[in-house]
Amino acid sequence: MTRYILRRLLQAIPLLFVISLVLFFLMQNMGDPIATMGGRNVTRSADRERLKRQLGLDKPIIVQYLYWLAGNDWAKADLDGDGIAETPGTRRGVLRGDFGLSLVNKKPVTQVIWERLPNTLLLMLTAEAMILIFALLIGIYSALKQYSTFDNIITTVTFLFYSMPVFFFALVTMYIFAVNFKKWGLPYLPTVGMFEPTAGKTPLQVAWHMVLPTATLSFGFIAGYSRYIRSAMLEAMGQDYVRTAKAKGLPKPEIVYIHALKNAALPIVTIIALDLPFLLGGAIVTERIFGWPGMGRLFLDHVSRGDTPVVMGILMMIAVAVVIFQLIADILYAWLDPRIRYT
């Protein structure tokens, strides 16, 4: 097993290099960071040329990639425009832990990401917890009461939720719980941001603001996972060993939770492990709709400004997380299912 893990990790390294190269090249198509610099007017020619030189954007793409990866303190740049490169750079490169400065606000990339990461984690982990709890409850209950009225209603509702695009759900919930509740004089849910600035960042404010985004994020997954759990449970409950357990006279809860669920839950565990790293990217659409200050919005804002360092930082973080979590999922699966052996 250890050898397998080591082998996977070693295989992952060239993969990450290739991915970083591909992503870097793709980023070049995202627009010119100096075109308007967020302003209303096009940047003047003299300033454009100067900024390109100063920010190192006039170099060929492969050289820019090299500087991103290995830094530029071993190379000289021409900062004063006289055509002679005489000033050494200050970046140490990703391989030495320096992700560079954002092209938009000149803050270190790690700081930019760190400011938003906790907000996203808060939202995502809460949503994940909700998803797990509800998917399990609904899935198990539907399986136990197969074809009952409850099961049919739940099935229809889950299909409906599963089919709705996320932003449509967000729109509908906003319309009902925020706009219309307000009209009818009921206490209404806030739709923007993480907390009211005047009230401060109290846990209560954050929780209140988290309701709609969390609901929006989880409904689709709850619907999907609960169906999966339902069919896995049905399959498990139909197995011979469950029949034996029933024949032995074991109490129902024990049969359901200890025997059937444990075996049905195996694939779910791996699916969750595979979904987790994408949580780091933030739910872009949801965060945008609700103005949640997380990684998703950060990503959108900086991608549209062509801010390569920040976007590369986010993407590499997700890539590393995906590779690690895929490995964890495989190991977890092997550990839980004694039939699987890796060489």
Next chain:
Amino acid sequence: MVIRQSTRLFLFVLVVVSMILAGCAQPATPAATQAPAATEAPAVTEAPSVTEAPAATEAPAERKVATFIWTQEFDTLNPYYTNMWFSSVTQQLYNCWAWDFDEANKPQPRLVTELPSVDNGGLSADGKVITMKLRDDIVWSDGTPITSEDFVFTYQMIMADRNTVASRNPYDLMEKVEGPDARTVVITFKEPYAPWVANLWRGLLPVHVLKPIFDQEGTIDTAEWNKAPTVGCGPFVFDQWESGSFTRFVANEKYWLGRPKLDEIFFRFVPDDASQIAALKAGDGDLGTFFAYSDLPELEAAGIKIINSFSGYNEGIYFNMHAEKGHPALKDVKVRQAIALAFDRQKLVDDLLLGRTKVAATDWDNTPYNDPSISPWPYDPEKAKALLDEAGWVDSNGDGVRDKDGVELVLKYGTTTREIRQDTQAVAQQQLAEVGIKLDLQSFDPDIFFASYAENGASANFSLDLIEYSDSPNFPDPDTSAWLCAEIPSDENPTGVNTSGLCDEELDALFKLQASQVDYNERVQTFNKITKMIFENVYWLGLWQDPDLFGVSSRLANVKISGVTPFFNIMEWDLAQ
């Protein structure tokens, strides 16, 4: 059996109840916190019942707090590192310009005792030397006096090689900046520079805070002051910036023009217009900007006052008149005039913009530089057809589109993806089809549209025939380089800004002339000629005047908005109780 039934009932009730209560829970009453527990993170249910901000309950008198709603978050708070309007506008709060502009866009002195002019010796006869006399009582918010050293330092920082400032204009035209004594700043330009009133000293950098950083790091790019300018010279002082959420400014007790009436100002960042409008209508915000015209009626119905602040922007269409890469039809002035006559822009303004603004005639509308005899081209499709026939463009093959010498009159019309522009394109396509001109509509992401010729930006690579966007000269100064022959982008000159590719020698000469005319009246005469020429030749077709729209709640009093420095009188703003 009994266990099973109660388990089933419990599960069912739990699921249903928690789904319903997800929407309805009251936060303040302790009893109801049970319900949120079922749907939210377990850690949060023990919140105390106090939900008010500490400030509101601790201060003896009610603090006057205003909240502004911004749809874009600042990138940086250093005046020279940003092009973002949302950042520059906020500078009036925490930073200071040498002089700012009132609601009539007339300059008024702020850091200087009076505006330099030939009469008071501030401006030399040849227009190259400007002498500024600073006030005695100006101080930074930490008490350090503001002196000429700050001005000299600011100039040095802008010109330093390692600082990636957004723009060096017009500081790269200066020969030197000196501070002979603490109260005097002398600026020497290489050539007489006419637009100095509009472009100088739009912000000040504190030498005592930033010089140590510059000496140590070699650059002020990464200075903490850029994101947290705790030392400022405006009526308010920076307090806090929570990334992605809000920024807070508090009143500057040491402000030399008197302490502002408001105590605090919050800037809340919201993702888009819809949330901005919702916040304003709900009373969660006191000020918002850049609305779509269609939102104005509902805002006014909610008691929000709309202020139109003209800042020099006019939405218009540039024609591709490049000598080689332009469409042959557009080289003929008759065709361009026909396009102007065939497009009913008044109806567009009335219907899509709810009549809240006017059709633009030139890009210098609403300034004294416009020739007063100019008024927008009327809607006359018959005349348009006649002009096209005269120009030789007739429909010889019966496909509904005119042609000449085998070339079809199909023009590519491009702009960004903003909704109002998409709508305008659709209307234009229909109306021009009626006179036999086919428009091929394209829309682009703003970054791709405004990218330079080198980046193959859609507005700069001459692939489009009609290029629509909102443009402004260097308001309040009329100068612009968009019409200079030298600014036509090409492989040798990839960053040129002349997107229409026009090289009109006469126009070029007039523009060069005005840049050196320091005498106001002479300059106005030159611009009258310029605007008349552009208008009659339809080098630029005006669509509508594009003022900045500010929505102010009824809570705020004494609000005046300037086109150049919108928040110029923010220390007077007050909360009407």
Next chain:
Amino acid sequence: MESIAPPSKGSIANLSPDVLETPPLSLGQLTWRRFRRHKMANFGAIMLILLVLYAFGGAFVFSEAYANKTETGARLQAPSREHPFGTDTVGRDILARTIYGGQISILIGLTAMLVELVIGVTVGAISGFFGGLIDSLLMRITEAVIVIPQIFLLLVMAKYFAASIPNITILGRTFSGSVVVIILVIGVTTWPYLARIVRSQFLSIKENDFILAARATGTSTSEIIFRHILPNSIAPIIVSGTLSVASAITLEAYISFLGLGVRPPTATWGNMLEGAYNYIETAWWLWFFPGALIALIVLSINFVGDGLRDALDPHSRAI
């Protein structure tokens, strides 16, 4: 002894074995039978047919020119007799636009699914069949595409192709070339999941004896792949293909919502939602109708896919 009576004439025992057995059903017939019993799948199939009729049949009621006709004086009108779904921000009739938008959305869904199918099945089959180095390489490429967040790939490709897109005219309908771009974008970002499924199918099926027999008798590789293995693994491919039409339509809606989708005036259900977000309170008909239609078609495709999955599953006890 008397109780055991000999079988009388005409009883069961007299019938020959040939007559006793019912003729064997083919896979298609078996699937259809099982599908028919799935209530929700039937409902989904009917709804799907209705929606397709709406989108394509509606073209006979409204002309395309009508769907694109702007009339700024009549903008943002609530649903009325003249405009049953209301009008949009430039006065275009929303009902007509949902009809033509439906055509494009469904077209995008089907075509993107085909692109995904072709790439995914090819990669998965080659990878699963040949194994070894080819398998490793292809799987690493697949992983790489999965790792790159889909949204990012969508953004990049949408921007990359946004620069110069001509208009295309097919079958008398002119629409923006960005439709092709969207189809490519969706197809290229969704094939990895199908490739993995196909690969695991191939890995397990190729160990079977009948494949060994085929190899022993000298069957060519392509014949083994296409005539032996592929038909046996068709079930998950069909199910996956069906469901991916739904996800393609949803994905198109997402891209359009972010402003990178098909350019107006060509309508799709997705890009009709693009600007509608700002009018959530004032003009609910702008987002409600396209959104509901998307939800309905995705719902019906999901029902059908679910039904197909149960019908094609050999372990299913439904019959």
